[in-house]
Amino acid sequence: MAATVLSPxxxxxxxxxxxxxxxxxxxxxxxxxxxxxxxxxxYAPGLDALLGTAAPRPxxxxxxxxxxxxxxxYDAAFFALAPGRGPARFRYGDAAPGAAHPAPGHAGAAPGxxxxxxxxxxxxxxRRALLDRVWPHPVVDTAPVVPARMPRGRTxxxxxxxxxxxxxxxxxxxxxxxxxxxxxxxxxLEVRRLAAAGLVETP
Numbered sequence: 001m002a003a004t005v006l007s008p009x010x011x012x013x014x015x016x017x018x019x020x021x022x023x024x025x026x027x028x029x030x031x032x033x034x035x036x037x038x039x040x041x042x043y044a045p046g047l048d049a050l051l052g053t054a055a056p057r058p059x060x061x062x063x064x065x066x067x068x069x070x071x072x073x074y075d076a077a078f079f080a081l082a083p084g085r086g087p088a089r090f091r092y093g094d095a096a097p098g099a100a101h102p103a104p105g106h107a108g109a110a111p112g113x114x115x116x117x118x119x120x121x122x123x124x125x126x127r128r129a130l131l132d133r134v135w136p137h138p139v140v141d142t143a144p145v146v147p148a149r150m151p152r153g154r155t156x157x158x159x160x161x162x163x164x165x166x167x168x169x170x171x172x173x174x175x176x177x178x179x180x181x182x183x184x185x186x187x188x189l190e191v192r193r194l195a196a197a198g199l200v201e202t203p
Contacts, residue, residue: 025084
């Protein structure tokens with residue numbers, strides 16, 4: 001069976017070692033020499049939001065910053081590579097926002113390790129498959145999160161309880177991710193787990 005290709009244009013740009021911004025309906029991937037160096041999506045909290053939720057906290061080191069940066073990249077890429085209605089377009093030469101800024105306190109260091117387009121696609125597919133294994137009802141990803149009556153003998157974990165405490169029947173999982181300062185994919189995954197356990201409603 002042929003491997004799933006999420007974006008033929010991304011594959012071509014990677015092969016051509018292109019530099020610029022791949023703009024899709026749900027987000028943007030920034031490439032340098034065909035590798036992904038940054039991703040952003042309105043559905044995924046950015047790196048600053050993810051790092052700023054635990055304040056006050058000491059400044060992060062280069063290693064922790066890079067882990068968080070890669071996590072934010074994969075999080076935004078998951079949404080950027082989601083199916084859309086319009087055609088993708090590529091803006092040659094566009095640089096990633098803040099691409100010149102390396103890890104805090106490490107002036108002169110590289111802004112972050114590039115990730116191959118193939119790795120970004122592979123991780124996105126892995127995440128899609130994981131969501132479907134947990135609860136194969138993608139409608140819960142975009143619907144407002146509505147807590148269900150707690151079934152007898154079932155309880156949510158710490159993360160699930162924090163999410164349920166914010167769920168008001170009006171906000172979607174990605175909106176709750178912004179509120180909680182959590183990666184959006186992890187929030188989708190938690191909502192699917194809660195739905196599978198009968199703790200939130202499946203529309």
